[in-house]
Amino acid sequence: MKNPVPVLILFSAIIAQAQQPTHRAYMAIPNVKGVLEFDVGPTPFEIHVRPDGKEVQLQAFGRPDKLGISAFLQRVTFPASPEKCRDEWWPGTKKAVKMQRDDLQETVVNDGIARVEFIVPEFRGVKVQQKDMHAYLGSGNLCAEIHLSKAGFAPEDAQLFEDVLASVKFSPDLSLSEAQNSVPSQDHDSSYYFALGSKFYLERDYPHAEDAYLKALDLDRQKRTLSKDYFRVLVDNLGMSYGMTGKLQQAQATFVFGLTQDPEYPMFHFNLACTFGEMDKMNDALTQLRLFYKYKANMIAGETLPDPLKDDSFRHFVGKEEFVNAVHEMQK
Numbered sequence: 001m002k003n004p005v006p007v008l009i010l011f012s013a014i015i016a017q018a019q020q021p022t023h024r025a026y027m028a029i030p031n032v033k034g035v036l037e038f039d040v041g042p043t044p045f046e047i048h049v050r051p052d053g054k055e056v057q058l059q060a061f062g063r064p065d066k067l068g069i070s071a072f073l074q075r076v077t078f079p080a081s082p083e084k085c086r087d088e089w090w091p092g093t094k095k096a097v098k099m100q101r102d103d104l105q106e107t108v109v110n111d112g113i114a115r116v117e118f119i120v121p122e123f124r125g126v127k128v129q130q131k132d133m134h135a136y137l138g139s140g141n142l143c144a145e146i147h148l149s150k151a152g153f154a155p156e157d158a159q160l161f162e163d164v165l166a167s168v169k170f171s172p173d174l175s176l177s178e179a180q181n182s183v184p185s186q187d188h189d190s191s192y193y194f195a196l197g198s199k200f201y202l203e204r205d206y207p208h209a210e211d212a213y214l215k216a217l218d219l220d221r222q223k224r225t226l227s228k229d230y231f232r233v234l235v236d237n238l239g240m241s242y243g244m245t246g247k248l249q250q251a252q253a254t255f256v257f258g259l260t261q262d263p264e265y266p267m268f269h270f271n272l273a274c275t276f277g278e279m280d281k282m283n284d285a286l287t288q289l290r291l292f293y294k295y296k297a298n299m300i301a302g303e304t305l306p307d308p309l310k311d312d313s314f315r316h317f318v319g320k321e322e323f324v325n326a327v328h329e330m331q332k
Contacts, residue, residue: 024167027056027073027144028176034142035179036073039167045069067160071146080138082114089145090116090134099123113137113165119153129153133161139172159227166225190219190226194234197241206241213238229300232258232265239271243278243313251275266295270306274313282317286326293330 025045027036030053045060055074063069078084090106101118108115117133131153137144146168148161171179197212216234220226226234239254255272262268273288289308296305308314308327317323 025058025060025071026176026180027058027071028179029053029056029073029075029142032075032142033175034073034140034172035170035174035176036071036137036144036146037169037171037179038071038146038164040069041065041067041164043069065157065160066150066152067157067164068149069146069164071144073142073144075141076138076143077141080140080143082109082112082136082138085138085143085145086114086116086134086136089136089143093134111165112170113168131157131161133165135165135168137168137170139170142172144170156228162225190216190223191230192216193219194226194230197234197237201237201241204244206244209241210238210245210247213241228262232262232267232300235261236267236271239275243271243275248275248278252279264295264298266292266298267300267303269295270308273308274311277311277313277316280316282320282323285314285317286323289327290330 023040023042023045024037025040025047027047028034030049040058040060041063043060043062043064045058047056047058049056055072058069058071060069076085076088078088086106099120100122102121104116104118106116108117114136115133116136117131120128120130120132122128123130128151130149130151133148135146135148146164148164150157150160193212193216197209197216200206200209200212213234216226217238220231220234224231235254235258239251239258242248242251242254252272252275255268255275258265258268259272269288269292273285273292276282276285276288299305309318309324314323
């Protein structure tokens with residue numbers, strides 16, 4: 001199995017990111033029950049009340065990843081719901097600024113949030129490739145909108161938008177003080193258990209790492225929240241934790257599951273080969289090693305390419321000419 005020590009820096013960075021403190025903003029109209037709260041990320045933010053007292057506004061434009069955030073909470077005269085708030089507000093927003101909107105989606109509702117999202121390829125003759133998302137919530141006589149945008153958008157930036165929306169909580173029956181003083185939920189998401197498992201893994205406490213990683217995997221399978229690289233590390237480390245404690249069947253099943261989700265990630269193939277090595281199944285190990293080298297360009301940034309001839313999992317084979325020659329051929 002791959003030794004955890006060489007990737008200490010990578011896992012330490014993952015834990016630090018997964019456990020970083022939230023930067024939660026609370027929005028409420030003075031003397032009106034109803035609170036919108038969400039994590040704006042690592043940036044200062046400003047909250048202002050409109051002079052007529054019917055709307056509160058938030059702006060946060062200093063995130064290092066350049067995701068811009070604005071939000072609005074307003075009293076309305078119609079029965080509010082996410083869809084109704086979108087139907088009432090979005091047409092005016094759409095007409096206010098004329099622009100090309102590619103991949104426009106105007107009818108999506110996820111987790112109680114009505115969405116409008118699109119790509120702006122250029123604005124006033126300037127190429128911007130900006131992703132915009134308007135997210136609407138509503139209840140009673142309150143509508144809320146969160147507007148997220150990022151210029152120079154790339155597909156991997158999509159998770160930034162989802163992370164913000166995943167943190168949103170709309171409490172129409174609470175006052176601001178009640179929301180801020182409410183007891184935090186004891187339910188933890190996959191990121192929490194992923195960070196906890198990584199802590200145990202780095203301490204070589206593999207039984208506890210198994211428990212935490214398995215909870216993280218179960219939660220992430222119910223609702224995917226981890227990034228692609230974090231999911232890879234989660235499956236990798238869960239399988240290796242099983243391997244380190246001699247649970248080879250569980251390790252094999254874990255890596256096989258990983259390959260059903262991400263068949264071209266090379267370390268799933270390498271660690272499955274290691275598992276077959278521990279089982280003294282040379283031909284199966286060689287099959288996986290060939291796939292490992294085939295997809296070696298897909299390593300996570302910061303990972304180093306392991307050498308099967310120096311990995312203890314293949315100790316049964318390093319004295320066999322067939323195995324050594326096969327690996328040398330793969331390494332050319």
